[in-house]
Amino acid sequence: MNIFYKITILLFAQGVTAALAQIILSREITNQVLLTNDIIGFTILSWVFGAILAFQTIKKIAAGKAPEKKLNFIAAIVPVINAFYITGMVILVRYFKPVLTLGPDVNAPDWTALAMLGIVFVPIAFMIFISIFSLVEALKKGKVQQFVFTAIAAVVAGIVAAIIFYTLWAVKYYINIDVVYTLGVFNLAIAYLFFRDKTMEGRWLMLIIIGTLIIYLGFNIAGMKQKVDEASSRALFKNFTIIAQKEYPTVNFCLVKKGEETRAYENGTLAYILGDKKFKIIASPAKGPRVLVINGGLAGMTEALSNNKSVKEIVCVEADPYIAFVLSKMYGNFKTKNKLEYISAQNTSGIAMAIKDKGLFNTIIIIPRLQGHIEGKYYASAEFLNAVNKMLEKDGQIIYGGINEKK
Numbered sequence: 001m002n003i004f005y006k007i008t009i010l011l012f013a014q015g016v017t018a019a020l021a022q023i024i025l026s027r028e029i030t031n032q033v034l035l036t037n038d039i040i041g042f043t044i045l046s047w048v049f050g051a052i053l054a055f056q057t058i059k060k061i062a063a064g065k066a067p068e069k070k071l072n073f074i075a076a077i078v079p080v081i082n083a084f085y086i087t088g089m090v091i092l093v094r095y096f097k098p099v100l101t102l103g104p105d106v107n108a109p110d111w112t113a114l115a116m117l118g119i120v121f122v123p124i125a126f127m128i129f130i131s132i133f134s135l136v137e138a139l140k141k142g143k144v145q146q147f148v149f150t151a152i153a154a155v156v157a158g159i160v161a162a163i164i165f166y167t168l169w170a171v172k173y174y175i176n177i178d179v180v181y182t183l184g185v186f187n188l189a190i191a192y193l194f195f196r197d198k199t200m201e202g203r204w205l206m207l208i209i210i211g212t213l214i215i216y217l218g219f220n221i222a223g224m225k226q227k228v229d230e231a232s233s234r235a236l237f238k239n240f241t242i243i244a245q246k247e248y249p250t251v252n253f254c255l256v257k258k259g260e261e262t263r264a265y266e267n268g269t270l271a272y273i274l275g276d277k278k279f280k281i282i283a284s285p286a287k288g289p290r291v292l293v294i295n296g297g298l299a300g301m302t303e304a305l306s307n308n309k310s311v312k313e314i315v316c317v318e319a320d321p322y323i324a325f326v327l328s329k330m331y332g333n334f335k336t337k338n339k340l341e342y343i344s345a346q347n348t349s350g351i352a353m354a355i356k357d358k359g360l361f362n363t364i365i366i367i368p369r370l371q372g373h374i375e376g377k378y379y380a381s382a383e384f385l386n387a388v389n390k391m392l393e394k395d396g397q398i399i400y401g402g403i404n405e406k407k
Helices: 003-031 039-063 067-099 110-141 147-173 176-194 200-218 221-237 277-283 301-305 323-331 348-354 374-378 382-389
Strands: 241-247 252-258 261-266 269-274 290-294 313-318 339-344 361-366 392-400 403-406
Touching (some): 003 039, 003 067, 003 110, 003 176, 200 221, 221 252, 301 313, 348 382
Parallel strands (some): 290 313, 313 339, 361 392
Antiparallel strands (some): 261 269, 392 403
């Protein structure tokens, strides 16, 4: 293959790696409630610092003896290291707060959170940029005049492709550790395909890559990857009694009990306290016979409404596509006189679409998820309330966070 096309594909692969590593690790760090106000700024600084280190390193290597061999080795071995490092960082982030003996409701001290961001992103930035810069140097030495435009375009194209792949497909079907594990296989495959040659150095490099690929793929044998994923997902809740825990593509759900209190956590953040007395207060003014509950299944609204004699039918719709499934398994045998149905929406904005064919309701109860986040504010927006109003009977009512609003 022409060196120009070979390096362009490798640069594209580095753009994909950079984007997916940033997306997945930022999501994991945010789930741990680390440095929520400064995470973006400090992450950018970490990437800049890593890029500067990589640039200075390549500059020295390019000016030294036999730079071609060194540059080729760097471009080949970095994807191998990255495969293990990025996957390992997902696990490390999950154990960060447990190691500090901090529970899910306690933010990590700023200095420890900053240190974690540096540990995670500086090495990743260094490895990705040193690979990019080594490939750019190879283009220079190959006297390819358009190397600058090619390098930038290939990396940007890789970043855009990774974002599209993740947001439109991967986030709906694959959990974080599966995405980074596949990314590791992708990096190892790229290294194997593009760095084969008949020199002694090339043969040794191939042995290293093949051996690494065997070890890496072996990680998924006998369910080892799944076991590690489950153990790391539970680590944050080690001081709780875990009733149910499952990591889904869109949410890491955990139902726990501590003392007499049962809590539901989503992505490391407290979503509901089950059995909270306020839910009984919210349920008491509900008018039947048909009641719609938005995001209240985990909050215990089903149980609270069962004591309301006017309620004959309850429809629970959940913003997350997997929570309704969890609820149906957990509460499917709940003894109640009411007709009970759980419906899942693909996301918060899809709630209205998910229940558009369910008819009109006498009462609609809205329990916002994650009220301290942007998503929580959506439930009080004019757009959402207008959509909900269209589902009400003529004399229906909306009960929002305990506030009774007449139509």
